[in-house]
Amino acid sequence: LPVLAIVGRPNVGKSTLVNRILGRREAVVEDTPGVTRDRVSYPAEWAGRDFMLVDTGGWEADVLGIDASVAQQAEVAINLADAVIFVVDSTVGATATDERVVRLLRQSGKPVVLCANKVDSFKAEADATALWSLGLGEPYPVSALHGRGTGDLLDAAMKALPRISEHGTVRPDGPRRVALVGRPNVGKSSLLNKVAHENRVVVDDTAGTTRDPVDELIELKGRPWIFVDTAGIRRRVHMMKGADYYASLRTVAAIEKAEVAVILLDASTTVSEQDQRIISSVVDSGRAVVVAFNKWDLVDEDRRRFLDREIERDLGQIQWAPRVNVSARTGWHLDKLVPALDRALTSWDTRIPTGRLNSFLGELVSGNPHPVRGGKQPRILFATQASTRPPRFVLFATGFIEPGYRRFIERRLREEFGFEGTPIEISVRVRE
Numbered sequence: 001l002p003v004l005a006i007v008g009r010p011n012v013g014k015s016t017l018v019n020r021i022l023g024r025r026e027a028v029v030e031d032t033p034g035v036t037r038d039r040v041s042y043p044a045e046w047a048g049r050d051f052m053l054v055d056t057g058g059w060e061a062d063v064l065g066i067d068a069s070v071a072q073q074a075e076v077a078i079n080l081a082d083a084v085i086f087v088v089d090s091t092v093g094a095t096a097t098d099e100r101v102v103r104l105l106r107q108s109g110k111p112v113v114l115c116a117n118k119v120d121s122f123k124a125e126a127d128a129t130a131l132w133s134l135g136l137g138e139p140y141p142v143s144a145l146h147g148r149g150t151g152d153l154l155d156a157a158m159k160a161l162p163r164i165s166e167h168g169t170v171r172p173d174g175p176r177r178v179a180l181v182g183r184p185n186v187g188k189s190s191l192l193n194k195v196a197h198e199n200r201v202v203v204d205d206t207a208g209t210t211r212d213p214v215d216e217l218i219e220l221k222g223r224p225w226i227f228v229d230t231a232g233i234r235r236r237v238h239m240m241k242g243a244d245y246y247a248s249l250r251t252v253a254a255i256e257k258a259e260v261a262v263i264l265l266d267a268s269t270t271v272s273e274q275d276q277r278i279i280s281s282v283v284d285s286g287r288a289v290v291v292a293f294n295k296w297d298l299v300d301e302d303r304r305r306f307l308d309r310e311i312e313r314d315l316g317q318i319q320w321a322p323r324v325n326v327s328a329r330t331g332w333h334l335d336k337l338v339p340a341l342d343r344a345l346t347s348w349d350t351r352i353p354t355g356r357l358n359s360f361l362g363e364l365v366s367g368n369p370h371p372v373r374g375g376k377q378p379r380i381l382f383a384t385q386a387s388t389r390p391p392r393f394v395l396f397a398t399g400f401i402e403p404g405y406r407r408f409i410e411r412r413l414r415e416e417f418g419f420e421g422t423p424i425e426i427s428v429r430v431r432e
């Protein structure tokens with residue numbers, strides 16, 4: 001998905017704007033367990049277009065009052081984004097910090113839409129006009145608090161946002177792109193080092209692949225694989241303030257550039273909230289998924305029993321992902337990684353022929369009809385797979401299909417067709 005970042009200094013109203021943009025959508029979003037609002041990026045939609053909204057409001061609590069780091073942190077978000085909404089408090093006007101962010105925006109060359117926020121009254125519109133002086137084009141007067149002007153702002157943002165993320169340009173015949181994600185200290189850099197050390201690291205680009213300097217090309221089982229954004233793993237940034245936020249942004253950036261994510265978990269400790277947030281980001285991204293339990297050398301009989309229960313309890317969102325138990329320290333079972341990646345990517349690419357899909361669904365639905373609601377029974381007329389990577393299905397139905405019934409269909413599709421390691425999406429179009 002293309003990435004739209006909301007950038008601006010503390011207190012200009014970024015989070016309020018994010019809530020506005022998501023608000024409408026959150027109401028219709030299904031109950032996904034483990035999803036909290038405490039994250040840096042959210043899938044969003046406007047005017048029929050899907051995009052990833054990156055919220056840089058999250059670190060305000062951390063860095064409030066430290067203006068220099070505002071610019072630094074904005075830089076990370078700007079690099080990751082395909083387009084930026086730059087939020088300025090029109091009641092205050094442009095500050096020196098704002099000017100600094102403007103310079104970063106210019107250097108980046110990314111499309112920018114200028115949001116003059118806190119225009120709560122007619123009088124305030126004059127303040128908004130003053131922001132032409134920033135040289136970022138037309139300031140869009142907005143009251144994020146009251147919702148005023150957000151529609152026009154988003155229309156402009158959609159015009160600025162490319163249809164396809166610059167990170168998403170994956171050559172179908174090129175090496176597959178892997179993101180290694182996980183919270184600090186799960187062993188990402190240990191794993192990467194071990195894998196790179198025991199395999200051939202391709203330094204020149206004769207393979208004809210485009211890759212960033214932050215990516216690494218490693219030959220595994222005779223084939224090249226791109227491990228994306230490895231600089232973020234190798235360079236261990238320890239910052240007093242905002243370190244978690246940086247780590248989260250990096251995770252999002254890496255996932256966006258990848259086709260498959262290896263979610264690294266520490267098998268010796270319980271799954272944490274931070275792990276859950278990372279899992280949610282991966283699931284939202286629609287990428288293929290492999291779960292790797294690292295530090296298996298520390299797992300004894302007792303721990304293993306607990307772990308089974310925890311997996312059941314905490315990994316519900318991705319119970320369909322292949323799991324491998326590994327030790328980055330000893331190298332144990334690291335050879336299981338590639339087969340798991342292959343399985344996940346194969347599922348991600350799978351297309352079910354329409355005939356087969358419909359004969360399967362027809363039988364399923366006639367044996368297990370949708371419950372009757374309000375005297376009516378919605379019927380599923382036809383289904384088609386709209387896309388791969390990940391597989392997306394569209395059901396044409398005569399009425400609203402309940403989330404529970406959709407999940408039932410998803411479960412059965414998985415039983416029938418596998419889909420190990422890939423999220424699948426099911427949407428419904430109602431035909432009267």
Ligand code: GDP
Nearest residue numbers: 184185186187188189190294295296327328329
């Ligand atoms: P990162 O922050 O995710 O990159 O984690 P690191 O790779 O820096 O690892 C954090 C700590 O966990 C280091 O002290 C590693 O030596 C240790 N570690 C990593 N993998 C393993 C493992 O498989 N077994 C054990 N026992 N320790 C590990």
